Amino acid sequence: MARDARERLIVALDFDRLAPAIQIAKRLAGLVGMFKIGRQLFTAEGPRAVEQLAKQGEGIFLDLKFHDIPNTVAGAVRAAAELPGVRLVNVHALGGKEMMKAAARAIKGLKNRPKVLGVTLITSMDEETLREVGILGPPAKRVLKLAGLAKRAGLDGVVASPLEVAEIRLACGKQFLTVVPGIRPAAAQKNDQLRTATPGEAIRAGADYLVVGRPITAAKDPRAAAKKILEEMSAALA
16 A cells, blocks of 8 residues: 555656656656556557666556456456556456456466556546446446446456545445546646546545646646645645
């Protein structure tokens, strides 16, 4: 379990090339617990992105949101676990219980295995968006159900918006990890995120890890932006 603000901060390196990602990673040295590599960077650079960024010394959250038949997802999670520095990897909870169970089984018993998370609902989705794809009801209710399913399937935690963290904590317990994107400092633009909160609000709700991208990586001074977020997180932890 992450103990202090620095360990809890994950910076999303959503770049289409490796060079600027490494440049930002070097600027943030010592301030970050993990770097997140998502589909954009991984598609452009492949496993090399993980290998090179792992050399910076921070852990890697490999955010590829696997969603396929159980056997395929199991193989993908196993391959992800064999990459250097990977501490977190995720699958879509909407893939169902059997798919999530296969993901958990795929790396059971591995030494220093990454934690496997279930992505509940992405933070750009609201009730209207869910209705368009045939999912009815408020997002919080759907997220809570998916979190419970992920826990029963043997996953280590979930990715959920900051608005649902407190309820997940109550339903799934303190040992069930919550990794929270959609973090926006009070003065920052929401961009395409809909279900958001400030760093302090998310920490007070019980989040284990915060994922922050553009408010840091697009800032004029990324290091100063990260420090400001860490200050707010530390105050909330205190």
